[in-house]
Amino acid sequence: MSRFAAILFVVxxxxxATTPLHAENYVVRGAIMIAMFSTLALSWxxxxxxxxxxxxxxxxxxxxxxxxxAVSQVHGVPMVIAWLLATAVVGVxxxxxxxxxxxxxxxxxxxxxxxxxxxxxxxxxxWSSVTGGGNGLNVPLLRWxxxxxxxxxxxxxxxxxxxxxxxxVAIKNHRLxxxxxxxxQNEDAADMVGVDTTKxxxxxxxxxxxxxxxxxxxxxxxxxxxxxxxxxxxxLTLKVAVMAxxxxxxxxxxxxxxxxxxxxxxxxxxxxxxxxxxxxxxVLIVVLIFFLPNGILNLRIFSFLxxxxxGDARREKP
Amino acid sequence: MTTPVIELHTVARSFGGIKAxxxxxxxxxxxxxxxxxxxNGAGKTTLVNCITGVHTPTSGRVMFEGRDVTNQKPxxxxxxxxxxxxxxxxxxxxMTVLQNVASGALFGQKISSLHxxxxxxxxxxxxxxxxxxxxxxxxxxxxxxxxxxxxxKSLAMKxxxxxxxxxxxxxxxxxxxxxxxxIKKISDRGVSIIIIEHLMKVIMTLSQRIVVxxxxxxxxxxxxxxxxxxxxxxxxxxxxxxxxxxxxxxHG
Amino acid sequence: MDVAQxxxxxxxxxxxxxxxAVGFSLVWGVLNVINMLHGSFVVLGGYLAFFLWSYFGxxxxxxxxxxxxxxxxxxxxxQYTLTNKVIHAPVLTTLTLTFGLDMILYNLMTVFFSATPRxxxxxxGSFEVMGVFMPADRVVGMVLAVTLTGMLYYVxxxxxxxxxxVAVRMDRxxxxxxxxxxxxxxxxxxxxxxxxxxxxxxxxxxxxxTTTSVAGVYLGKAFVVCVVGGLGSVPGALVGGLVLGVxxxxxxxxxxxxxxxxxxxxxxxxxxxxxxxxxxxVKGYE
Numbered sequence: 001m002s003r004f005a006a007i008l009f010v011v012x013x014x015x016x017a018t019t020p021l022h023a024e025n026y027v028v029r030g031a032i033m034i035a036m037f038s039t040l041a042l043s044w045x046x047x048x049x050x051x052x053x054x055x056x057x058x059x060x061x062x063x064x065x066x067x068x069x070a071v072s073q074v075h076g077v078p079m080v081i082a083w084l085l086a087t088a089v090v091g092v093x094x095x096x097x098x099x100x101x102x103x104x105x106x107x108x109x110x111x112x113x114x115x116x117x118x119x120x121x122x123x124x125x126x127w128s129s130v131t132g133g134g135n136g137l138n139v140p141l142l143r144w145x146x147x148x149x150x151x152x153x154x155x156x157x158x159x160x161x162x163x164x165x166x167x168x169v170a171i172k173n174h175r176l177x178x179x180x181x182x183x184x185q186n187e188d189a190a191d192m193v194g195v196d197t198t199k200x201x202x203x204x205x206x207x208x209x210x211x212x213x214x215x216x217x218x219x220x221x222x223x224x225x226x227x228x229x230x231x232x233x234x235x236l237t238l239k240v241a242v243m244a245x246x247x248x249x250x251x252x253x254x255x256x257x258x259x260x261x262x263x264x265x266x267x268x269x270x271x272x273x274x275x276x277x278x279x280x281x282x283v284l285i286v287v288l289i290f291f292l293p294n295g296i297l298n299l300r301i302f303s304f305l306x307x308x309x310x311g312d313a314r315r316e317k318p
Numbered sequence: 319m320t321t322p323v324i325e326l327h328t329v330a331r332s333f334g335g336i337k338a339x340x341x342x343x344x345x346x347x348x349x350x351x352x353x354x355x356x357x358n359g360a361g362k363t364t365l366v367n368c369i370t371g372v373h374t375p376t377s378g379r380v381m382f383e384g385r386d387v388t389n390q391k392p393x394x395x396x397x398x399x400x401x402x403x404x405x406x407x408x409x410x411x412x413m414t415v416l417q418n419v420a421s422g423a424l425f426g427q428k429i430s431s432l433h434x435x436x437x438x439x440x441x442x443x444x445x446x447x448x449x450x451x452x453x454x455x456x457x458x459x460x461x462x463x464x465x466x467x468x469x470x471k472s473l474a475m476k477x478x479x480x481x482x483x484x485x486x487x488x489x490x491x492x493x494x495x496x497x498x499x500x501i502k503k504i505s506d507r508g509v510s511i512i513i514i515e516h517l518m519k520v521i522m523t524l525s526q527r528i529v530v531x532x533x534x535x536x537x538x539x540x541x542x543x544x545x546x547x548x549x550x551x552x553x554x555x556x557x558x559x560x561x562x563x564x565x566x567x568x569h570g
Numbered sequence: 571m572d573v574a575q576x577x578x579x580x581x582x583x584x585x586x587x588x589x590x591a592v593g594f595s596l597v598w599g600v601l602n603v604i605n606m607l608h609g610s611f612v613v614l615g616g617y618l619a620f621f622l623w624s625y626f627g628x629x630x631x632x633x634x635x636x637x638x639x640x641x642x643x644x645x646x647x648x649q650y651t652l653t654n655k656v657i658h659a660p661v662l663t664t665l666t667l668t669f670g671l672d673m674i675l676y677n678l679m680t681v682f683f684s685a686t687p688r689x690x691x692x693x694x695g696s697f698e699v700m701g702v703f704m705p706a707d708r709v710v711g712m713v714l715a716v717t718l719t720g721m722l723y724y725v726x727x728x729x730x731x732x733x734x735x736v737a738v739r740m741d742r743x744x745x746x747x748x749x750x751x752x753x754x755x756x757x758x759x760x761x762x763x764x765x766x767x768x769x770x771x772x773x774x775x776x777x778x779x780t781t782t783s784v785a786g787v788y789l790g791k792a793f794v795v796c797v798v799g800g801l802g803s804v805p806g807a808l809v810g811g812l813v814l815g816v817x818x819x820x821x822x823x824x825x826x827x828x829x830x831x832x833x834x835x836x837x838x839x840x841x842x843x844x845x846x847x848x849x850x851x852v853k854g855y856e
Contacts, residue, residue, distance in 0.1 A: 054662035100843055106661050107604055111793055112842050115835050118790060122832045175424055178432060182421055185410040192370075192408075194396035194425035194475060234786075238669055241662060279677035285670030289656060289663060 005253055009165075012260070017158055020151045028150050032222070034263045035157035039215055041243040041255030042164035047208040048241060049249035050177055051201060052184030053102070056237045057113035060120045061090050061212035062219070063231035067124060067131055069217025070139045070226055079142070083217040090213025091206055098205035102198065105187075114234060121232035136227030139220050153222045160218070161256070164211050168252050171207065180204050181250075246288055248295030257296055321384045323348045323479055323510045324369065324400075329378035330534075331361075331368050338364040340534040341378065346479065351501075351511045353525030353542070357555055361534040362514045363405070366481045370402050371395040383478070396426050399478035403468045403485060409456035416452040419443055419470045426475020442470040446500060462493040469500065480504065482513045486520055498523060518546075530554065576819050578702045582712040584815020586774060589715035590788060591795035592722060592807035593766030599802015600739040600759045603653060604661075606668040609789030610675045611764045615641055615771025616780040617679065620688040630690055630772055637768045645764025650757040657756065672785075680782050687779035711777045716808075718769055722762070723804040735759050739802050790831070794838045 019031040040058055047055045065086040072082035101112045124131045131137060142149055171177040179200045182190035191197055220226050239262065247258025269280045292299070324346040331339040339361045346352055354362050367373040369380055371390040380388045382400060390398075409418050419439035420432070429435045443449040446466040451459060459467060465485055472480055482501065486494050494517070501524060505511055515521045521528060521542065528545040530538040532554040538545050545551055549565050594608045615637045622628040622636065648671065656663050694706035726732035737745040738755045746752050774780060774788075791814065799810020814834055821833035 048662070052660075054660070054665070056665075100839075104842060107598075107602070108842055110604070110661055110665060111797070112839060115793070115838055119832065119835045119839070122829075122835070126826075126829055126832065173432060175430060175432065178417075178421065178424060181413075182410055182425075185412055186408055189408040189410060190421075190425075191392045192396055192402070192404075193421045193471065194393050194428075195421075196393050238666065242666060245662070245666070275681060276677060278680075279674045282670040282673030282677065285666055285673070286652070289667045289670070293659075293663070 009253060009256065012256070013158060013162065017155065020147065020154065025146075025150065028154060030263065030267055032150070032154050032157050034260050035154065035161045036215055036219065037240065037243060037259040037263055038256045039157065039160045039164045039211055040240045041247070041259040042161070042168055043208045043211045044240050044244050045168060045208075045249060045255045046171060046180070047201075047204050049244055049251070049255070050171065050184065051180040051204045053201065053205075054106075054110045054241070055113045055205070055208065056110055056234065056241065057101075057116045057209070058212055058240045059232050059234060059237040060113070060117040061094060061209045062216040062236065063117070063120055063124070063228075064093065065090050065213030065216025066220040066226045066231045067137070067216075068213070070137045070220040071130060073139050073221065074137065079221055082221070083214055086217035087210050087214045090216075091210035094209030095202060095206045098202040098209075099198075102201040102205060114237075117232050117234050117237060121228050124228040124232065131228070134228065136225055136230075139224050139226070141224050142221075149222075153218065156218055157215075160211060160214055165252070165256070167207060167211070168255075171204075172252065176200060176203060184250075242285055242288065245295055246292060248297030251295070251297045254295050254297040261296070320348060322346055322381075323383060324512075325381040326365075326369070327379040327381070329365070329368055329375045329380060331364055331373055332376045338534050339368065339375075339531075342531070342534075342536045343378075344529055344536060344539065346510055346512060348510055349505070349508060351505050351513065351524050351526055353521040353528040354512055354514045354531065355516070355521060355528060356531035359533075360531040360554075362531055363483055364534075365531065366402055366483060366512070366514065369395070369481065370400050393425075396475055397428065399476065400481075401426065401472040401475050401477035401479070402481035403465075403472055403483055405484045405487060407461075407464045407468050409464065409467060409471075411455075411457045413456055414453050415443065415448065415456050415459065415467055416440070418456050418467060419474050422471040422474030426477075439470075439474060442474045445473065445503075446470045447496075461488050462496070465489065465497065466500070469504070473504065477509055479510045479512070482511065482515075484514055484516065486515065486517055494520065522546075572701070574700070575702050576823055577816060578704060580816030580819030581812060582704065582708050582815070583819060584812035585712040585715040585719075586770070586777065586811070587791050587795055587814050588808045588811025589719050589766065589773065590770040591792040591799075591811055592719055592804055593763035593770075594789075594792040595796045595799070595801055595803070595807045595810075596735075596766075597760055597763035598796060600735055601649075601653075601657060601756050603657065603664050603760075604668065605760070605763060606665065606789065607648075607672045607675060608763070608767050608792055609785035609787070610672050610679065610782075611641060611645070611767035612771040612774065612788045613780055613782055613785045614675070614679060615768030616775035617683050617688065617771075618768070619772040619775050620690055620780070623690050630692075630776055634769055634772055637772050638765045641768030642761040642765040644761075646757045646761035648764075649760035650753070653760065654753060654756060676782055676785065683782070685781055685783070687781040688775060689779040690776050692776060707776050711773045714773050715770070718766070718773075719804060719808055722766065726804060731755075731758060787831075791834075794834050797838045797841050 016031045016035060019028045040062065044055065044058055047053050068086040068089045069082045072085050073079060077085065097116065101109065101116070104112050125134055127133070179190065179195045182193065182195055183197055183200060187197060243258035243262045244255040245258070246262060247256065248254025265284065266281070270277050273280055322345040326342055326344050328341040328343050329339060330337065330341050342365060354365070356362055364373065368375045371392045371394060374389055379386055382398065387395065410421065416436060416439050419442050420435040423429050423435040423438045424432070429438060440449065440452065443452055446469050448463050448466050448470070451463065456467060486497055489497060498520060501511065501513070513521070513524060525542055527540065528542050529536060530545060530551050537550050537554060538548045552564055590612060594605060597603055597605045618637045618640065619630050619633040622633045623630060652671070653664065653667060656667055692707055694710070696703055696705045697709060726735065734745070734750050734755050735758070737748065737750060738752055742752060771780070794814050795807055795810035798813050799808070800806035817837060818830045818834055822830040825833065
């Protein structure tokens with residue numbers, strides 16, 4: 001990304017971080033959501049944007065993280081440890097499942113990942129002894145001032161967003177990112193050139209999942225109550241994928257732009273058109289597909305935000 | 319006596335009921351250039367696929383530098399130095415020429431830094447003669463240059479053995495001459511080569527030895543002149559009647 | 571509950587699943603589009619039948635052709651104008667598009683039909699044959715489902731359109747070279763998919779209460795049937811549906827009704843990994 005873009009990004013982070021100082025509660029809440037979805041979109045970017053594998057499993061990992069975090073906290077584990085535990089568990093599960101799921105390609109992979117979300121939801125519903133089943137789970141809340149709580153969670157989510165961003169940067173500039181890109185463009189050729197495609201895909205998938213687990217656990221601690229239907233929504237994964245696509249999948253800032261724009265739009269729509277919000281979201285998606293197929297960041301006007309990157313031939317026509 | 323670089327022991331490969339390759343045994347010595355010829359459908363590409371791990375032989379063994387690599391996966395073959403090009407060139411379409419070659423250096427040669435891989439890639443591009451196109455998208459190259467790109471990519475993987483699958487398909491005579499010179503240069507560097515080709519001019523000029531496949535079987539092997547005169551080979555290409563006529567004419 | 575009863579329940583349910591999924595399977599197999607609207611089409615069909623019955627007294631049997639026509643038109647129109655534009659785009663694009671459209675339809679239905687569950691109650695009593703109990707409406711549902719699926723199969727095999735659809739599925743470019751107007755075939759296939767969904771919805775609204783939220787459940791069943799039975803073939807959908815029905819029936823009995831769907835999904839994942847072509851059908855594009 002160009003210098004200008006980097007500066008914009010830092011400014012944006014500062015804007016979000018300082019909302020508690022000058023804005024209403026619901027704005028702070030919005031900032032937390034923006035940071036949260038940016039993290040999820042940036043994570044998705046690794047498997048969906050770099051590797052081109054249309055994973056719809058984000059909701060499965062966020063939900064899993066929520067439940068591991070919540071259940072641990074219910075059993076007395078301190079909050080931050082619970083978050084780390086959730087991250088570790090989700091990472092391990094993703095690596096394991098990834099090994100199986102990533103053998104599938106295209107449509108089959110997408111379906112496999114959707115089914116994962118559903119499966120986790122059903123298991124969470126069924127296993128009531130551990131998860132509270134359909135009644136959900138209450139998470140012990142912090143005994144702080146509500147303002148302080150909001151501030152803390154905002155900073156945590158922003159921290160995760162920055163972490164996810166640097167993860168993207170590191171991977172893109174490393175052999176892993178290059179390899180994932182090769183896989184996306186021509187998986188057979190990648191194989192022939194010496195890329196261990198299975199290993200790379202699983203690593204990419206795991207990287208894209210573990211921060212989702214953290215987000216889930218943090219979210220559960222913030223909101224204080226989770227239940228299977230809320231935690232494992234397929235709509236969530238689709239929103240995240242749409243955010244990344246909207247901003248520009250495969251770019252570094254794209255997911256952040258997409259997530260921010262989407263959350264703001266959603267707030268505006270929700271407040272003004274409550275009973276139609278789903279339809280409007282749908283229309284937004286349809287419009288996006290037809291008019292912004294490569295995302296916002298890949299439009300000509302925004303070329304000043306993109307890196308003048310050696311050998312980046314994706315959009316320049318000779 | 320040095321171990322042959324490649325040894326095939328009765329390698330066979332079937333697809334369902336079709337026996338594409340039947341019990342082929344052959345050796346490739348270090349530094350050799352071997353031509354692999356045969357009519358269409360003889361099993362040449364399938365044989366190469368068996369050597370590079372794309373297909374696992376149904377029976378038989380593939381030895382590379384004395385190691386049994388029969389069950390290897392394609393990326394393992396690539397990394398250990400068994401490289402090949404494709405009839406239908408498959409670059410990474412969205413990458414530049416430089417990036418395409420760099421991929422070979424990154425993964426075949428296992429260079430770890432992107433920067434070093436790009437530097438190495440420049441060298442290989444210059445070697446094959448398309449250095450000036452480094453920043454162009456790979457999809458914008460002419461066919462001849464795309465073939466050179468394939469070669470550069472394979473060279474970037476530092477191959478011990480290079481298998482060329484009909485590199486000259488679609489090229490005009492000037493381009494073919496250029497390709498010939500390039501392949502000679504590669505051989506001079508010590509790379510052992512198996513070349514699948516239909517153009518006799520190329521095969522005769524480059525190969526020290528020719529292997530002929532027909533219906534999946536190895537029907538003849540030896541130095542170029544004697545293989546070309548072998549009645550079995552003539553029969554494979556031109557049919558029984560013509561082969562008989564030729565033998566009569568030659569001995570009459 | 572003895573095995574015969576469980577089996578019968580499973581087959582009856584399975585027939586419904588087969589009819590439900592056959593349209594989805596066709597669209598996926600021929601157009602390579604995963605139609606996320608499918609579940610909503612089913613619900614729409616059910617709602618239309620319900621309202622035809624409550625406001626006009628039209629018996630569901632006669633509602634079938636009406637619903638079929640309306641949904642065919644809807645499907646054809648959608649495909650011709652919208653989804654056709656992205657038909658050769660990557661997976662995520664088509665999936666997202668149909669998902670977006672589904673959200674619109676879903677919202678429209680929730681607003682216009684409200685969330686109250688609807689069901690057409692035809693009190694027809696129940697049968698008993700050799701110790702196996704079956705409510706009559708289920709039997710009727712099963713017979714209808716099998717009949718409709720059979721009719722589709724017949725049409726696919728013997729009509730020109732059916733042959734053209736199969737041709738496009740096998741090789742789009744060759745079909746074009748033969749003079750088949752592929753865009754038209756795509757639209758017709760999507761229309762058929764929507765139509766079968768709607769017809770299934772009519773049958774389902776007789777047997778189960780229908781509300782917008784079950785759209786997702788039905789879509790999930792369709793997925794499983796396709797993977798189990800194979801894509802793009804009517805016999806595949808039938809086999810897949812029956813297998814799923816029987817598996818769920820037995821799973822429900824032994825593991826509890828709330829766990830039955832879990833078994834279904836596990837079966838799907840297992841088959842995806844082991845034999846994605848399904849038990850009968852042709853492998854979909856990847």
